Amino acid sequence: MTCARSSRPRPRNPDRNRTRNRLGTAITVAALSLSLGACGARLSADQKAAAVAYGQGAHDGGAQSANGSQTSNSSSGTTGGTTGGNAANGTTGGTTGGSTGGSVTGGTTGGTTGGSSGGKTSGGTTGGKTSGGTTGGTTGGSTGGTTGGSSGGTTGGSGNPGSDTCTGTASGATAPGVTATSISLGNASDLSGPIGGLFSSAAQAVQAYVAYFNATHANGICGRKLTVHSYDSQTSDSGDNQQTLTACQADFALIGSVSAFDSGGAASATQCGIPDLRAVSTTRARQTCPVCFGTDSQQLPLVPQIQPDFWNKQFPGTGTKAAFLYVDTGTTAQQAKSWEAAYAKDGFSWVLNQPIGISESNYTPYVIKMQQAGVQYVQFLGAFQEAATLAQAMQQQGFVPKVFVLDPTGYDPNYVQQAGSAADKTFVFSNAAMFEEAGSNPETQLYLSWLKRVAPGAAPTYFGMFAWSSAELFTRLANQIGPNLTRQAMIDALKKVTNYTGNGMFAPQDVGGKTTSPCALFMQLNGTAWKRVAPGSGWSCGKLIDSGVR
Incomplete structure (x- = not known):
């Protein structure tokens, strides 16, 4: 339900719409x-x-009843038909996985061996929700009853705490x-x-x-x-x-x-x-x-060191001619300073720190500043709309730095649409799975x-x-x-939750300790399609840098 x-809702003044936007x-x-x-x-x-x-896209129909039950235009949904999302309707998770090995796949491997105590983990990183998971297929299949089953069900095994079933009746x-x-x-x-x-x-x-x-x-x-x-x-x-x-x-x-x-x-x-x-x-x-x-x-103010390390390795020397541009709000300015301070501890030299007014629409002067300073690395902190404006201004001025990087606000089809060809070769970093790789990520499919x-037609997002x-x-x-x-x-x-991965949907998170994840993946836009750059799968993890900015 x-x-x-x-x-x-409070009444809005239409004369203020542009400023409010x-x-x-x-x-x-x-x-x-x-x-x-x-x-x-x-x-x-x-x-x-x-x-x-x-994230944006049109989806097929479906409806939700008042009691929370679902109907769908497909027989059992994207994951229900093939991986047992509806427990009894899946080909592998339905009979076995649905009753014993978790709510999705896992029927044959994670299900029969991981059992009810393995639940959604069944011994692997993704465990019972895949057909045993990365380790659940090999370990969870043969040893899931002990490692995935008892350990996964009680302590969560690899990043999946708790249990998929409850003992007792309320x-x-x-x-x-x-x-x-x-x-x-x-x-x-x-x-x-x-x-x-x-x-x-x-x-x-x-x-x-x-x-x-x-x-x-x-x-x-x-x-x-x-x-x-x-x-x-x-x-x-x-x-x-x-x-x-x-x-x-x-x-x-x-x-x-x-x-x-x-x-x-x-x-x-x-x-x-x-x-x-x-x-x-x-x-x-x-x-x-x-x-x-x-x-x-x-x-x-912790920053994953894997981020500056990646740019230093992939594009040696570019960090010595770096520019940071950001939309100038109080919090954003602090974050930009924190990023800059952390990266400087890892060898970056910032030749330009450029705040941009929230009402500014002409980014050309900032592009000219970067050209004159010989900037090779550009990092931008702002919404995808401003990122698109900056990308177009750089294209119009013929300015092509070796690296143009956004946080996941840029991982948005609207950015690609608004910026057009100027968005090509943009980099983005993230600590969550890519939607383009959902085919190999059962939890994302679910x-x-x-x-x-x-919510037919709703956009899947990072949040x-x-x-x-x-x-x-x-x-x-x-x-x-x-x-x-x-x-x-x-x-x-x-x-007590210190290593939670959401069944492989994102890098390990220290939920209980509230510590920043030190991991990231890197992607780049090629034409109109995002492609993973590194690592080959999952995330790269390292140390955390204390920027000292408070």
């Missing part, structure tokens, strides 16, 4: 950089952080939002504001996971089905606080939320003790909140399939992936806790 709750675009730049570990200074409660969700209410038959979850994300639907993909992803879980887990969590309320945090501190307070009373936990001004509800979440497992925390206040966690874990059913996985991690820990589900028990369980 899904419910939408928000405050009455520019401000809204600028607001998008900060949190995604935080989520990748390229972090800025400590953020006070009134400092702004946000992000752009990326008998009554144990906490706010919990009854004998249901667990109510909340998602408070920015659905309205300067950019409409800024983080709607996070809400959609949680709705999709709840629908998937209820459809494929007949017993729910010890007999309790999941419901979810979608709250609109309205891209404001007050909106985030208001919806946090609402969830404190109505829901057991907040799951998969993303809000640009999430500092607003940090104190309220702490005071009421609600477990807040976010897709990502965008402000220092939410990151340090004792009941708040993120599947995209992070800690300011997310895409159920997103189609719940959607982490929101989906927040719900996945919650169910595993709730199953592990058992019938006596309490908020404190969930918070205690979250603190």
Whole structure:
């Protein structure tokens, strides 16, 4: 069951639309950089952080019933037919995997050997959700009963804590939002504001996971089905606080939320003790909140060393003639300084640090500055709209640096469409799987399939992936806790999660320790298609650099 709750929308002044759009675009730049570990200074409660969700595409039809059950135009969805997404409908996961080896594949290998205790992991990195996973096929197949089964089911094996099944039966209410038959979850994300639907993909992803879980887990969590309320945090501190307070009373936990001004509800979440497992925390206040966690874990001001190392190795010498351009908001400027300081510790020399006004539309003067300075490496921090403007200005001036790099805000078909041929050869780094590689990533397939059913036409995004996985991690820990589900028990369980991969959907995350992931992959746009550059698969990981910027 899904419910939408928000405050009455405030009237807008049409004369301010242009300014609001520019401000809204600028607001998008900060949190995604935080989520990748390229972090800025400590953020006070009134400092702004946000992000752009990326990914777009039309999808086939489907519908969601009021009770969260699904219908689809395909017989069992993208993953249901081939990998057993609907438990009983899959070719491999259906009979065996659905009942014993996890909710997707794993029927033949992870299922029969990993068994019920292996659950979704069945001994591998992706475990029961693949046909045994990378190690589940070889180890989980032959030894999954012991390593994938008992270890995966109890401790999570390789990055997958908790359990896919619950022992015992619920008998009554144990906490706010919990009854004998249901667990109510909340998602408070920015659905309205300067950019409409800024983080709607996070809400959609949680709705999709709840629908998937209820459809494929007949017993729910010890007999309790999941419901979810979608709250609109309205891209404001007050909106985030208001919806946090609402969830404190109505829901057991907040799951998969993303809000640009999430500092607003940090104190309220702490005071009421609600477990807040976010897709990502965008402000220092939410990151340090004792009941708040993120599947995209992070800690300011740590920056993965693998990023500058990659550019130094692939393009020797370019870092000695580097330029950093960014949309000039308070948080963005801090993040740019943090990035620059961290990269400088790894051999970079910044010959140009260029803030760009949020209302600026002519980027040519900045391109000329770079040409005159002999810049070879260009890094930009801003929304995809500004990135496209910069790329076009560079093309018009005939300026072709050896490296032009964006964070995942640029991993967006709208960037490619808006920039046209000027976008060619753009680099992007990310710590999450590429949608182009979904064919080899069962968890990504599962997310895409159920997103189609719940929200036909919705865009799969970076934030959607982490929101989906927040719900996945919650169910595993709730199953592990058992019938006596309490908020404190969930918070205690979250603190112990140190190596979570979302079943292979992203690089390992220290959810409990709230430490930045030191990993990344690198991709490049070739024509109109994104291609992986490095590593050949997965992510490259290294040390973390403390930029010293606070």
